[in-house]
Amino acid sequence: MQEAIGEIAALLHANQALLDDAAARTDAGKPPTPTDSGLLKFMVTGNAIRAVELALQLSGNHGLSRNNPLERHYRDVLCSRIHTPQNDSVLVAAGRVALGQ
Structure with missing residues (x-):
C-alpha cells in the first residue's frame, strides 16, 4: 500500500511541477508553444x-460505488x-515537430 501511495504522490508531484513551470513561463511572457501545451495536457x-486508477486498485470494488468520491474522480479524469x-x-x-516537418 505504501508503494502505491508513493507512486500516486510522485505522479501528483510531477503534475504540480509541470503546471507550475508552464504557469511561471507564461507569467514571464514566454508561454508554451501549442505543441508544448498539448504535450503538457497529455502528460x-x-x-x-494513473493516480486515480492506483487509488481505485487500493480501494477495490468499493471505489466504484456512487457513494465513494473516487468513483466521481475517476469519471472526471x-x-x-x-x-x-x-x-x-x-x-x-x-x-x-520532432521530425522537423
Whole structure:
C-alpha cells in the first residue's frame, strides 16, 4: 500500500511541477508553444488518470460505488481524454515537430 501511495504522490508531484513551470513561463511572457501545451495536457491527464486508477486498485470494488468520491474522480479524469486536443492529435503534432516537418 505504501508503494502505491508513493507512486500516486510522485505522479501528483510531477503534475504540480509541470503546471507550475508552464504557469511561471507564461507569467514571464514566454508561454508554451501549442505543441508544448498539448504535450503538457497529455502528460498531466495521463498522470492524473494513473493516480486515480492506483487509488481505485487500493480501494477495490468499493471505489466504484456512487457513494465513494473516487468513483466521481475517476469519471472526471477519464473525461480529460476526450477534451481537445485529443491524445492522437497531440502526439502527431509532437511527432511532426520532432521530425522537423
